[in-house]
Every structure is written in structure tokens, then in C-alpha cells.
């Protein structure tokens with residue numbers, strides 16, 4: 001009978017063999033990956049070398065170029081952690097492949113009947129890797145996590161999903177439980193770097209169900225702090241692009257996040273999954289050509305976000321369609337014409353009843369006014385010159401109209417009455433004038449109008465983007481100028497191409513030609529400049545996401561919104577214009593709503609657009625915040641909504657959240673001392689109310705961030721120190737929600753420094769001195 005030490009040694013030796021075996025497999029996969037990359041690069045170069053041909057041939061080349069470029073990005077992204085898992089399947093199962101390797105891309109063995117060497121994590125056959133549990137093993141006997149560093153296998157972690165397999169491997173412990181190390185806990189305990197990472201290796205089954213949901217309209221994912229909503233949203237984007245590639249490649253996927261810091265934080269996740277064609281945007285950046293530079297107060301944001309603004313903006317545009325109080329007399333030819341209220345009111349009525357947007361209805365207004373003025377002029381000429389007989393022919397009157405259109409002064413007067421307008425101009429003028437506000441917003445009260453008023457225009461805020469978008473709808477875009485610009489650009493490109501040709505075929509000496517970049521030399525093959533121009537355009541080809549970013553009228557194939565609870569009613573209106581098919585994934589937590597214009601109920605936010613045709617799913621496990629901190633957060637949540645409960649934490653951190661009360665003038669020093677004590681790896685955040693950030697600003701830098709709660713939304717840190725929670729609570733009617741957000745940002749430790757009494761809900765904090 002071998003002794004216990006012998007068994008352990010044998011097992012360790014066995015483990016070593018196993019690791020070497022996996023290393024050989026992983027090495028083989030990397031060689032295949034290199035092969036695929038080289039092959040694709042060669043194909044791409046070949047396509048880029050081709051020129052000319054029919055429009056169809058050009059368009060085919062364009063698709064190949066895009067496909068190869070995307071494939072190369074995908075192979076590059078797969079370099080780290082190419083293969084991270086394996087499942088062994090019950091050999092008696094009906095569709096019996098014995099084992100499957102799971103990784104970041106799919107790799108097939110082209111020499112052996114396209115047998116699968118590596119399964120893309122998104123493939124249906126990879127799903128049991130995420131779903132199998134001991135209670136429901138899905139035919140899986142063992143799940144193996146393969147840890148790698150660059151191309152080296154550094155460790156294996158096995159979970160046995162049926163007892164017999166565990167016994168065969170000799171890993172059943174004394175209680176008959178199943179041993180296996182948790183890749184999940186390793187991931188969760190890792191120090192944070194400030195960049196979100198992907199979770200493909202450890203997606204949990206409730207998350208997997210959402211990522212792969214086949215629901216084709218609005219899917220709402222409600223989940224408490226740290227339940228992986230952001231992670232799930234990003235992986236769902238990657239999954240949808242994999243599964244519905246054809247459909248989504250052309251229209252693109254939009255992901256909306258709360259602010260630029262957050263987008264930076266999540267920005268690497270999709271590229272690391274090999275997906276580059278997704279547009280990430282904040283609401284404030286969704287109006288092309290305008291970047292939010294101003295910060296609204298909470299109250300102003302609330303007014304701007306409310307649906308009352310629809311009527312206000314509508315009226316603001318109508319207020320730009322004027323009728324003169326007194327008749328305007330204008331010289332024309334050798335006489336004068338009079339633009340009176342009657343003519344204008346009639347023209348305005350006609351233009352308005354066309355139901356076209358303002359700028360597009362303008363030609364009707366102008367034509368009607370000119371028609372009336374030309375008739376008036378014809379009558380005057382008839383009376384004065386022709387002795388009262390109106391003998392001008394129809395052609396004469398038509399000529400008069402044409403001349404009137406050429407008359408700068410006359411046209412300027414008409415322009416003033418119904419000017420061409422841009423959304424930026426209307427909004428700026430509206431907010432800068434109390435009179436305009438009073439006229440456009442009679443239903444707002446004085447206080448609300450004053451919140452909108454701006455003495456000077458210094459730029460737009462995030463809450464202005466939906467207003468600009470609404471105005472763009474009301475005004476209509478006359479894209480003649482844009483089309484003109486495109487045509488000019490095209491002509492310039494042809495001219496450049498012609499110059500390039502002239503240089504190459506004319507004056508360039510032979511030896512210089514040999515040194516020229518091969519890309520440029522290809523111009524030799526060209527028949528004409530226009531072909532070269534087309535080829536250049538092909539190289540500048542933009543992805544759907546890039547084109548979408550520049551086009552307000554772009555409609556996406558799928559839209560994902562993170563922190564969706566923060567969207568105002570006006571923001572929802574703007575967003576819904578971008579997604580007429582309403583295929584959306586909305587993730588958020590109504591207990592974390594901080595903006596006063598945000599929602600406290602999904603039903604009320606979505607009702608106007610989809611009635612009740614939306615599906616709610618929930619995430620219930622908190623992967624970020626340790627249980628000790630969640631016990632404190634629970635008391636705050638009760639004050640927000642007693643019907644809700646916090647998500648269950650997967651781990652304890654072993655650290656009790658503390659509170660340290662200091663005298664009024666000691667807060668900054670105490671925070672400084674606490675921050676200095678945090679010397680370990682990872683990130684420290686000091687979170688406070690918006691008006692408290694400045695006095696702590698000099699602590700900011702390196703691994704320490706000083707942020708308002710609003711700025712910290714969606715982010716996470718190893719250690720969080722909250723300063724003066726009572727001030728956070730008082731700063732906003734949603735102050736409790738803000739406090740809840742602040743409490744749930746930490747992955748390891750939480751402390752509170754305060755001079756004022758603590759809110760009652762924080763009584764579970766342990767007082768320290």
C-alpha cells in the first residue's frame with residue numbers, strides 16, 4: 001500500500017506531466033495562430049496590390065480588405081490567453097467528442113477535415129464550459145482552467161463535475177466534496193489596474209444567460225453593484241457581433257456609457273476580445289460635431305432632461321418664424337414693394353402646414369412671399385406704366401420672381417422672417433435670452449426658466465446633446481452643403497491622384513523610381529487618375545462605427561446602454577431615434593440613479609417607446625464588493641427602497657469597514673494620513689461630494705484618485721475612503737443613492753473619515769480612533 005506522501009508525489013508528477021501535455025497543445029495552437037496571421041497578412045497585401053476593374057470588383061476588394069484587416073486584429077488580440085480552458089466530456093454522451101479546448105478565437109485543422117482544435121468562447125459548443133455545475137454537469141466531467149503567461153502554461157485548475165471522475169483522479173477530499181481551485185476568486189482578488197479586463201475565462205452561468213440571450217427587442221438587465229453588468233454588456237456586444245456578424249457589421253453596435261472616464265476604463269475590453277467595430281459614446285457626445293465642455297448643476301440637468309423640453313424647443317423654433325408688426329418697405333427695381341403682415345402670415349401658414357421641418361419648409365415660405373411680392377410689383381407697374389391695365393404676361397411675372405431672388409436686400413428681409421437655422425444657434429439663442437425663454441417655455445415656472453438661462457454661451461453640456469438632437473429633427477438638415485463638400489473632396493482627390501501620376505510617369509528619374517515606396521509605385525499600373533482616387537478612398541475606408549459617429553441619422557443594428565438608469569427622458573428620445581428596430585440591451589440599477597433626470601423605474605423610462613414589450617432579467621451575485629461592506633450598504637439601500645436587497649457577495653475580504661471622526665479642521669489631514677498608510681498594490685479612491693473635491697485635490701495622483709461620486713460611477717478601486725458622507729447625502733435629493741454608489745466601489749477595504757455626524761444608515765461602521 002503506497003503511503004500518503006507517495007500518493008502526493010505521484011499526483012504532483014502526474015500534474016507536471018499534464019502541464020507539459022497542455023503546453024505542447026498550447027504551443028501547437030500558437031503555431032497555428034502564427035500561420036493564420038501570416039496567411040491573412042499575405043492575402044491582405046495581395047488585395048491591396050490589385051487595382052482598377054469594374055465597380056463590382058472594387059467593392060469586392062473593399063470587403064476583402066475589411067475582412068482581412070479585422071481578422072488580423074482578431075488574431076493579434078488572441079495572443080494573450082489564446083487558450084484558457086478545456087472541458088472533458090462524458091465518453092458515453094451521444095454527440096461524443098471527448099474534449100474541447102476553449103479560447104479567444106476558433107482554430108480549425110485544415111489538414112484534417114477541419115476538425116476543431118480550439119473553440120471560440122462564443123461558439124455554442126463552448127457553452128458547457130460556463131454552464132456546467134455539479135448539480136447539472138451538461139455532459140462535462142471535468143472543467144479545466146489553463147493559466148498562461150505569454151505563450152507558457154503556468155498552471156492548471158481542475159474542477160470535477162461528477163464524483164466518479166473526481167475519484168478516478170484521486171482528488172476527492174475527506175468530506176466527499178470536490179476539490180478544485182477557483183479561477184474566479186483569483187480574478188476577483190487581483191489588484192485593480194484602472195483598466196477593466198475581460199472575463200471570458202470565468203463568465204458565470206447567470207451572466208452567460210444574458211450574454212447569449214436570443215431576445216430580439218429590449219432586454220433590461222437590472223443588477224446591484226458589482227454584479228458584472230458592465231462586463232456582461234461588453235461580452236454581449238462581442239457575442240452578438242460573432243453570432244450575427246453579417247447583420248451587425250454593416251449597421252454597427254453602439255455602447256453608451258455615463259462619462260469619458262468610464263469609457264476609458266472599459267475601452268480595452270472589446271479590442272482584447274478582437275472586436276474593434278463598436279462605437280463607444282457618452283450621451284453628451286452623441287450629437288456629431290459637438291463635445292460637451294460645460295457642467296450643468298443637478299437642477300439644470302433635471303429641467304433639460306425632462307420631456308417638457310419637447311414643447312419648449314418646438315415653440316423656440318416657431319418663435320423664429322416671424323411676422324412683421326409693421327409693414328416693411330423694400331426698394332425693388334425703380335419702385336418699392338411692401339412686405340406686410342398679411343403676406344407673411346399667409347406664407348408662414350403654408351410653410352407650417354407642409355409639416356416639413358423648419359429649414360425644409362423654408363423654400364415654401366420664400367416662394368409664397370416672392371409670389372405675393374411679384375404680383376404686387378406687377379400690379380404697381382401695371383398701374384403706373386401701363387395706365388392701370390395689368391398687361392404683364394405670366395413669363396414677365398416669372399422673370400420678376402427670378403430677379404427678386406437675386407436681390408440681396410429683399411432676400412435678406414425674407415431671411416430675417418424665416419432664417420436658415422442650426423440646432424446650435426437656436427439653443428444658444430434660447431438660453432441666452434430671458435425673453436425667448438419666456439415665450440418658448442410658458443409652462444415652466446420662473447425658477448426652471450432661470451436654471452436654463454445663460455448669461456454667456458461658453459459651450460454645451462452633456463444634457464444639451466439630446467436637445468440639439470431634438471432641434472435637428474425640428475429644423476431638418478439641408479444636406480446640400482454636405483453633398484457639395486463630398487463632391488469637392490472627390491474632385492480634389494482626383495487632382496491629387498493626377499499629380500501623383502504626373503510625378504511617376506513624367507519627371508521622376510529611373511533610379512528614384514526604384515527607391516519609391518512600393519505602394520506609390522503601384523500608381524504605374526493605373527489607367528487613369530480616377531481609379532487611383534478610388535483606391536485611395538478604399539484605403540481610407542471607415543468602419544461602420546466610425547461612419548456612424550459622424551452621422552446623426554445613422555441607425556444601429558444593436559444598442560447597449562450601461563448605467564441606463566441615468567438617462568433622462570430627453571436622452572431616451574435621442575437614443576431611440578438611433579435604433580428604430582429597438583434591439584437593445586440596457587443594463588443598470590435604479591438604486592444607483594444619481595441624476596435627477598434619471599429613472600427610478602424601468603417601466604416609466606421605456607413605456608413611451610416600447611410600451612411593456614421589454615424583458616427584465618436580473619443579476620444577483622456581487623463579484624466586486626466583499627460581504628462586510630455590503631452589510632453596510634444594505635442599510636443604505638433600505639432607505640432608498642425597502643423592497644430591494646443587495647446582491648449576495650461571493651467573498652469576504654476579512655476587513656471590517658471603519659469610520660474615523662475627527663474635528664472639523666482635521667479631515668484633510670486624516671485623509672492624507674489614511675492614504676499614506678495604503679502602500680500595497682492597487683488603486684485607492686477618495687470619494688466625496690462634488691463641492692468637497694477641491695480641498696482634497698492635492699492628494700490626487702499616482703494610484704490615488706480623488707473623485708466626486710458622480711465621477712466614480714461604474715468604476716472600482718481596491719481601497720475606498722469616503723469623506724463626509726452626510727455632505728454626500730445632503731448634496732442632492734438622490735444623495736442616498738450617491739452614498740450607496742460610493743460604498744460599493746471597493747474590492748477590498750472601505751473607510752470613512754468625517755467631522756459631522758454620520759447618517760443613521762451607516763451605524764454598522766466600526767468607529768476607530
Ligand SMILES: Nc1ncnc2c1ncn2[C@@H]1O[C@H](COP(=O)(O)OP(=O)(O)OP(=O)(O)O)[C@@H](O)[C@H]1O
Nearest residue numbers: 199202203204225226227228229230231623624714
Ligand atoms: N464572471 C466574472 N469573472 C471575473 N470577474 C468578474 C465576473 N463578473 C464580474 N466580474 C468583475 O466584477 C467587477 C464588477 O463588475 P462590473 O463593473 O461589470 O459590475 P457592475 O454591475 O457594472 O457594477 P456597478 O453597477 O456597481 O457599476 C469587475 O471587476 C468585473 O471584472
